[in-house]
Each structure stands twice: as structure tokens, then as C-alpha cells.
Amino acid sequence: MATGVCVVGSLNLDTVFTVAALPAPGETVLGSAPATVPGGKGGNQAVAAARAGAQVCFVGAVGDDDAGALLRRHLTDNGVDTAGLVTVPGPSGAAVITVDTAGQNTIVVVPGANRAVALDAGRDAIAGAQVLLLQLEIPIATAAAAARIARTAGATVIANISPSGGDVTELAGLIDVAVVNETEAAQFDHPVPHRVVTLGANGARYTGADGTVHVPAAVVDAIDTSGAGDVFAGVLAAEWPNGVAHALRAACTAGALATLVPGAGDCAPDATAINEAMEKSHIQ
Numbered sequence: 572m573a574t575g576v577c578v579v580g581s582l583n584l585d586t587v588f589t590v591a592a593l594p595a596p597g598e599t600v601l602g603s604a605p606a607t608v609p610g611g612k613g614g615n616q617a618v619a620a621a622r623a624g625a626q627v628c629f630v631g632a633v634g635d636d637d638a639g640a641l642l643r644r645h646l647t648d649n650g651v652d653t654a655g656l657v658t659v660p661g662p663s664g665a666a667v668i669t670v671d672t673a674g675q676n677t678i679v680v681v682p683g684a685n686r687a688v689a690l691d692a693g694r695d696a697i698a699g700a701q702v703l704l705l706q707l708e709i710p711i712a713t714a715a716a717a718a719r720i721a722r723t724a725g726a727t728v729i730a731n732i733s734p735s736g737g738d739v740t741e742l743a744g745l746i747d748v749a750v751v752n753e754t755e756a757a758q759f760d761h762p763v764p765h766r767v768v769t770l771g772a773n774g775a776r777y778t779g780a781d782g783t784v785h786v787p788a789a790v791v792d793a794i795d796t797s798g799a800g801d802v803f804a805g806v807l808a809a810e811w812p813n814g815v816a817h818a819l820r821a822a823c824t825a826g827a828l829a830t831l832v833p834g835a836g837d838c839a840p841d842a843t844a845i846n847e848a849m850e851k852s853h854i855q
């Protein structure tokens with residue numbers, strides 16, 4: 572049965588520049604003509620979960636601009652229920668991403684409408700989900716309020732603590748699974764039942780009640796790592812009810828496949844591609 576996932580999070584219109592090497596502070600470098608694509612950690616994770624086979628609803632906010640219409644359409648085109656997505660006056664969220672020839676990236680986010688995410692339109696969707704998936708490009712207090720609703724209803728709460736650095740003390744006490752990259756891991760030391768540290772090409776490290784295990788990733792020739800962490804989180808949420816070990820392997824595999832496609836919002840593989848890659852690399 573498809574997992575019911577509710578994503579409460581951000582949507583951004585991403586402008587992506589490709590450069591030979593990421594600029595150092597004070598440096599000017601030449602880049603390619605920019606590509607404008609749907610993004611935002613929340614939207615990327617929702618699309619990834621839906622493509623992996625979950626039944627996904629999205630709670631968030633877009634502005635009343637062209638970007639907002641495009642971001643909404645991207646979700647609906649991917650089968651994500653947008654009943655909890657409101658349109659507010661002002662600009663949608665935006666991000667500027669630079670990607671180098673090794674596939675590494677830097678990202679600057681301007682939150683726009685993501686600051687206005689409220690839970691009114693999405694309360695039922697949150698309470699009805701098996702898994703609530705959060706990231707922190709929306710106000711942390713709103714993420715914590717969503718976690719409280721989900722926990723009361725008996726859902727599993729997965730939080731991607733990204734961006735990190737805010738005060739997540741209240742939220743940390745409400746989550747079942749924290750997903751962080753290595754940089755974020757250094758800033759997130761709250762005890763949680765399940766802690767997942769993504770390690771890029773090296774897969775992920777999981778710590779739970781039975782100890783710590785390393786989960787390898789499929790070996791790929793990455794061209795763009797932006798959005799790979801979002802695909803990992805989305806697939807982890809979609810597969811979580813099918814067992815932690817399986818969910819981690821599927822998430823690592825999907826994250827690796829995502830690096831083969833440029834852009835963050837459209838790089839998620841579907842369930843068939845994930846399963847085939849898991850069989851091929853003998854990751855089951």
C-alpha cells in the first residue's frame with residue numbers, strides 16, 4: 572500500500588548557474604546561461620516521495636507571481652495533492668544555485684512566501700498522514716507546530732534539519748527521525764530515536780536503538796549534486812513504513828541516481844528506476 576506522506580515545507584524557483592569552479596569570497600567567475608527550474612527543499616522532497624510511489628500532500632505557500640503558478644503546477648504534474656498549498660501576496664521563494672564541473676554546489680535562498688507558511692489549510696492532511704516530512708526553509712515554529720499535530724495523530728515525524736543553525740530545541744523533542752548532512756550533523760546534537768547522516772557519494776550513516784550502521788550508495792558519475800539530499804529524504808519518508816534498513820538503502824540509491832540529472836526539482840527517479848538500480852548494485 573502507498574505510504575501517506577505529508578510534506579510541510581518550502582517551494583523556490585531555482586536559478587542555476589554552471590561554473591568551472593565555485594567562486595571563492597571576493598572572486599568573480601564566468602558561468603553558463605542560467606537555467607530556471609522548480610526547487611525548494613519541501614517541493615523537491617514531495618516530488619521525490621511521490622515518484623517513489625507514496626501518496627503525497629503538500630502544505631506550504633507560494634507568492635501571487637508567475638513563479639508561484641509554475642511551482643504549484645510542478646507539484647500537481649507529479650501527482651502531489653496541493654490542497655494545503657496557499658497563495659499569498661508577494662514573491663514566491665527563490666534560490667540561486669551555482670554548480671561546478673565536479674557537480675558540487677552552493678545555494679542562496681530568499682524565502683519570500685515560505686515565511687508565510689501556515690497550517691490552517693493543511694491541518695487535516697498533516698493529521699491524516701502516516702509520515703510527516705519537514706525541512707527548515709519555513710519558520711521553525713511552524714515546523715514544530717506541524718510535528719505536534721502529526722505526533723498527536725500517531726504519525727512518524729521525519730525532519731531534514733536543513734538549513735541548520737536555528738534554534739531547533741522544541742522541534743527536536745517532537746521528531747522521530749533527523750536527517751542531516753555532515754555539516755548539519757556538527758550543529759545538530761539533540762538526541763532523537765533515529766539519526767541519519769547523509770555522506771554524499773559514501774552513502775549514509777544511521778544511528779538508532781541498536782547502534783550505528785553504514786549504508787553504501789550506488790556508484791555513479793555525478794554531474795549535479797543539488798537536490799540529491801532532498802531525494803534521499805523524500806524516498807526515506809516514502810519507504811519508512813517498509814522497514815528502516817530497506818528505506819535507507821532505497822534512499823541512498825535514489826540520492827545517487829538524482830546526481831545524474833541536472834537541477835534539484837526534477838532529478839528524482841521513479842520507483843522502477845530505484846528498484847532496478849538496487850538490484851543492479853546488489854543493494855536490497
Ligand code: RIB
Pocket residue numbers: 581583584585609610611612613615665666678680708797798799800801835836
Ligand atoms: O536542496 C536543494 C534546494 O535547496 C534547491 O532546490 C533550493 O531551492 C534550496 O531550497
